[in-house]
Amino acid sequence: MKVTKSFLKIFTIIVFLFLYSPIIAMLVFSFNESKSLAVFTNFSLKWYEKVITNPDVWRALYNSFWVGAVVTAASLILGLMMAMAVTRYSFTGKTILESFILIPIIIPEIAESLSLMMMYIFLNMPLGPVTVIIGHIAFDISYATVVMRARMVGYDRSIEEAARTLGANELQTFFRITLPTLYPAILAAGLLAFTLSFDDLIKTLFTTGPGFKTLPLVIWSYAARGGVSPELNSLSSFALSISFLFAVFRLRTERRMGR
């Protein structure tokens, strides 16, 4: 018993080391003074300084944020409508619709990205922020719907009926009762949608036009140009910490919802 237990412990530690040591190395060497990626000489913030003073980074960060915001808003509205439709009403083709919601989650991103790009070319749409946003939404709706639907199954609609008997019309009922009680689910879905959009590289790469770059795209182009450098380390660490913050926030709201 004791042996298996300690073995399990060690095994778990190894798995986590395997998962996180590259990230930790990246974080540590982003503070390295020298350009070396093997020897840590002195603590320094100079690479961060370089990143922060780079206008390309700021523009990309700004792009990532506003694309993320638009994508999140659109995915939430469409996802909420979809989740409400499939949990509240029965209609022909409902089962097919429910499986179609899942498809973007299942198919490889590269295939999806390629098909998106081909569609834009076919439609003769100029590539740029609009095509990037549409691409992100097409994929984030699925996640938003799945998260919200899970919370809406078993939603007790009698509170809506109670509001009706108290004199609220359908619109008042929706905004004062339905929406506030679904708030935790909407928040969780929104944070997930934003994180997915903020982190996305492949789809953005395929659907963006000249000059429009998000943060992952900038990191990618640096890496493609010069291989790994401390500057790239600090840039990645920077992006990582933003995503990390959102992930923590999301997990916390999910845990609160579970209670």
Added chain:
Amino acid sequence: MSEVYSVELENIVKRFGNVVAVDHVSLKIKENEFFSLLGPSGCGKTTTLRIIAGLEEPDEGLVKLYGKDVTDVPTHKRNIGMVFQHLALFPHMNVFENIAFGLKMRKLPREEIKREVKKILEIVKLEGLEDRRVNQLSGGQQQRVALARALVINPEVLLLDEPLGALDLKIRQHMMVELKNIQKKVKTTFIYVTHDQTEAMTMSDRIAIMKDGRVQQVDTPLGVYYKPSNMFVASFIGEAVNLIEGEIRENGIVNTSIGTVCCPEQSIIGKVAVMIRPEVVEINEKIHGVDNIFKGVVQAAIFKGSYIEYRVDIGGITFIAHKHGEGSLGKIYQPGATVEIGWKKNSSLIIPIQT
């Protein structure tokens, strides 16, 4: 002066697919009446209530509130209050906000809302709990919030859908008395749906007994207990009942499989059932001075606290007799003992059987 009816239903029919949930129900509920819809689950009582609320649309028939046809008026314009089975309190609001919701929808000024909420909280005895979250309240308190929320808007009629179902016995008994008191205080028509006859009998002025979407009888608690209009009502109401089928050929005498049974004289001839409530049946070794006396063998004697329930076999029919009072403990007839049971002819209630 003609009677004022707060709710009138005229030939209401509601179907769900192939199932007829409500089958030509007509009811006239008087102003300030405590009216119950009582019946087993699936009898259509909740659907009837939801039709009055406007939460379901009837397929046929009319709904009238104070003489005004509201069949096509949406719920939020009907001015009704409703207490739901699982209370349906708004989880994201505190006690005050829950109760004030209906008044806010009516766009009352803030000061008036405060005053009205305070007044209703006094009536339901929840003073000082305005700022509590609803999930911090006990079951009985949540019940009162739901009641206050529905009453504060001063509805023309208050609909209650099995509101005491989730409470345990002691609180439920307490709330029954409380509800009746509140109803007298606020002077509103209450329509109460339940499958629990104790609740209906305790609180109601009148009860409508329903089965399979149809109204079986509308009467006072006394009426449905002592003058059931058919076999279903007779066996549904009360803890236990003795029903013997037979035929009246001459006035006052029913021929049954256990012999002739004397009953009050009435003008019914033909197939009937005789109903005898267990508490009017005497049981002893020898019985004198009553009209109906039968010999039987005790099958079981069950101690029920305030009385003993005897099951006595009389010519193949099991008869139930309840023996109350001190005497019941003196001698308990054991199974196998030969006894006599008897009752006065006025305790035989005749129920006609439709053929």
